[in-house]
Amino acid sequence: MTQAQARSVAEQAARLSYGRLVAMLAARSGDIAAAEDALSAAFAAALEHWPVRGIPDRPEAWLLTAARRTLGQKRARAVTARAAEPVLTLLGEERNMPHDGIFGDDRLKLLFVCAHPAIDESVQAPLMLQTVLGLDAARIAGSFLMSPAAMGQRLVRAKTKIRDAGIAFVVPDAEQIGARTGTVLAAIYAAYGTGWEDVMGADARRKGLAQEAIWLGRLMVQLLPDDPEAMGLLALMLHCEARRVARRDTEGGFVPLYRQDPAQWSRPMVREAETWLRTAATFAKPGRFQTEAAIQSLHAQSLMTGEALHAPLNRLYDLLVAVAPSLGAQVARAVALADSGAPDRALLLLDQCARQAESYQPWWVARSHALRLSGRRVEAAQAVDIAIGLTEDKAIRRFLAEQTAMDRNIG
Amino acid sequence: MHYVLLYKETAAEVGKRADPAEADAYWGGWNAYMGAMAQAGVMVGGNGLQPPETGTTLSIVDGVRHVHDGPFADSKEALGGYVVLDVADLDAALEWAARAPCVSAGSVEIRPVLPPPPQS
Structure with a gap:
């Protein structure tokens, strides 16, 4: 076998089983960094051995054994007196490893560790992307507006x-699993990006690792098959992802949802999202992500059929603010209210959260939208100017600039 | 694993110790809490501390002793006591921290104890 073939098999094994192997190695020692180091040493060894001796029957098991040996040796060097114990444990585990190539999956434990409340919230999503998917820090850094270093x-x-700190690799007990799963799902959603979709012309604060986040979303549905919120999150991300192409015109300009051509949406993704949403509903346990997905589902339905669905949309936004009262949810609810013919009530809602929203771009976009709908075009133009100043995305800046020009011409 | 739980109390909370109207409830709460940890067999040791104004802070700068009355810096919360626990993991330590009387009138800091250095 050639070096190139070995590399391709090793890379495939890496992609498919990286997170599983890291999780298995780290679950016992609690040391993720050591597990990652041992695994990369195992991959390097595979590239050296496989071209000469052929690809093993069970590449994943081969990598696991090699990585465990590295970990065992490292520990043996570190502590002489107690060295025999972990090495013997490891050897015992290897012997007991099932021979059909199927072994346990500790990835769920790893995900719960990454999203443990004792871990800083801002690093939870990056940690999942690195440990479960093997992404390097530089790749992750770009999406979270941070330097690689x-x-x-x-x-x-x-x-x-x-x-x-001794954070345990365990699946939380029944009493806690709901809240802890919510944290894992929120971190995955943070990796996807934020709720730019809700407000017309609202800025995505970061580009997000959309494909990777959806992959993690699928993994959660697979690992927690009875959790409707995991299905809700997957449905939500699929609805947003289905619109990726339609969100930009041929010149790269921003196209808000209400002007998108549904024919450009990915039908398979919309269909899959709808299927997950329906399955989630059979559990009769509503939650934040199911509500957000249902909102996106109604938006999609409304555009595809041309039927206005203001009343059910407003009800869903009320529910969303009740279960997850984030600033983003409150702003989105105000926009829906303005669209349904109540711009003055929308402005009241926006005023209520004005103090937290001074530099929150979607709030200024929503305010300008509501002001425009209530005929206050001069004030609307002023609000858009502030929104433009807070926008990071060039295409959205241009879109907003065109709006304010229109407001000024009419006003 | 061994963890130290550092109990931080606000001045108002410390004040309850000597307040006739509050003292019974204050000490009753702590006694029950310490008793529960001892009963569960997780407590390696620990102590309550006299109030922060009884503290003295010492530092040596250029060979000169600086003795200072009170804790090093004024802060909203002062160390009121500590225990050393032997429990399986951080979550178990957090469970015990959550039951401390000062957790809603102050805070609890949980620190893993440094393991002994490897013998060469």
């Missing part, structure tokens, strides 16, 4: 904390 440092610090 700073991101690398924070990831190292988080892994050290997990090891030294």
